Amino acid sequence: MTTLPQLIGCSNATREVLEEIDCAAGSDAKVLITGESGVGKEVVAHLIHHRSRRRQANLIAINCAGVPDTLLASELFGHVRGSFTDAYRDKQGWLEQAHRGTIFMDEVGEMSLQMQALLLRFLESGEIQRVGAERSTTVVDVRIIAATNRRLLDQVAASEFRSDLFYRLNVIHIEIPPLRARRDDIPPLLEYFRRQFSERYRVEPPCFSDEAMAQLMAAPWPGNVRQLRNVIERLVVRAHREMITTADLPREVLSMAAPAKGSTVPHGHCVVDELFGRMVRQGETFWTVVYDPFMARDLTRDDLRALIREGLSQTRGGYKAVAALFNVPSDHKRLLSFLRKHECHLPDQDPPAALARDAGSQKSPRAVGE
Numbered sequence: 001m002t003t004l005p006q007l008i009g010c011s012n013a014t015r016e017v018l019e020e021i022d023c024a025a026g027s028d029a030k031v032l033i034t035g036e037s038g039v040g041k042e043v044v045a046h047l048i049h050h051r052s053r054r055r056q057a058n059l060i061a062i063n064c065a066g067v068p069d070t071l072l073a074s075e076l077f078g079h080v081r082g083s084f085t086d087a088y089r090d091k092q093g094w095l096e097q098a099h100r101g102t103i104f105m106d107e108v109g110e111m112s113l114q115m116q117a118l119l120l121r122f123l124e125s126g127e128i129q130r131v132g133a134e135r136s137t138t139v140v141d142v143r144i145i146a147a148t149n150r151r152l153l154d155q156v157a158a159s160e161f162r163s164d165l166f167y168r169l170n171v172i173h174i175e176i177p178p179l180r181a182r183r184d185d186i187p188p189l190l191e192y193f194r195r196q197f198s199e200r201y202r203v204e205p206p207c208f209s210d211e212a213m214a215q216l217m218a219a220p221w222p223g224n225v226r227q228l229r230n231v232i233e234r235l236v237v238r239a240h241r242e243m244i245t246t247a248d249l250p251r252e253v254l255s256m257a258a259p260a261k262g263s264t265v266p267h268g269h270c271v272v273d274e275l276f277g278r279m280v281r282q283g284e285t286f287w288t289v290v291y292d293p294f295m296a297r298d299l300t301r302d303d304l305r306a307l308i309r310e311g312l313s314q315t316r317g318g319y320k321a322v323a324a325l326f327n328v329p330s331d332h333k334r335l336l337s338f339l340r341k342h343e344c345h346l347p348d349q350d351p352p353a354a355l356a357r358d359a360g361s362q363k364s365p366r367a368v369g370e
């Protein structure tokens, strides 16, 4: 990215992410950015660096998944001449290049256990030793921002990611919700990309009919902002008329928009009953019915607690049974960590209560960051 990217959006979720960026920019603490592919993790990393006191120094962005393990160590730490066949001269690694600046380690969940051990050693000492160097070490001052679209806690549970490394990286955690959980961002993003691509391709910015706009708003966008950007780019390039109608929308958007099921969250006293019914009777998953709207602050903690209480009461069991009831049977650990993180974890054997009924009348104003 040559120019500084912008984080466009007006949803509560995006506003909160912007606040977290400013907060992170004010310190040197390590940051872990999580979220699905295409939600804007790299944009957030750039903004943190460029708003921090390190902005004059380099931001080195690396994709841990894109570099073979054998090369990653020498790229990160550098190497000395002769340390391997193609090492014709000493080479500075990315960490040295990022001295006084920031290193952004994307897809950190893809690192091998061996690389994780090397990274951990660096995080503990701040020292780097170039590959092939006998003894000499250099101390570098680098801020680490890591990102992943994997669930690192699941990887920790499966012994694929070191827990000590996870806790070292996870000092400030910024979670970016998927686009479908913050639909208020769609119109400003659309406007931003429409103008950006019209300027780039030197064409008149097209308008969107109300129906086309409704389709774009209703689509679930599994590829998130990146997918929306690509669709708008294609529409701008191909626009034959001033007005884009549903007939002009790519098939991927039309077929995506068809099942509007789950796209909105009802409000009022029956919210908990309705969401519970969607999972238990209609087979939708906890992540779609509860997690997404909760992260978008459309659901309160009281709602979430009431749903869990109802689940525990109906299954008369623990969280494994609740995960199965909520159609996420292999995700019970993730469910637990999510509930703990948001202080909505309840004791397993909570007595059945009619709390589900009460939830609507006890709404707290915001689900996260209360």
Ligand SMILES: Nc1ncnc2c1ncn2[C@@H]1O[C@H](COP(=O)(O)OP(=O)(O)OP(=O)(O)O)[C@@H](O)[C@H]1O
Pocket: 005, 006, 007, 008, 009, 035, 036, 037, 038, 039, 040, 041, 042, 043, 044, 106, 148, 149, 189, 225, 226, 229
């Ligand atoms: N809020 C936003 N405002 C403007 N552009 C955005 C926003 N979020 C994402 N983008 C754009 O969408 C594209 C994808 O964003 P980015 O590369 O930051 O996603 P990511 O979360 O890092 O994805 P991946 O997990 O695949 O690496 C980029 O072109 C980025 O500029």
Ligand SMILES: [Mg+2]
Pocket: 041, 042, 106, 147
């Ligand atoms: Mg990325």
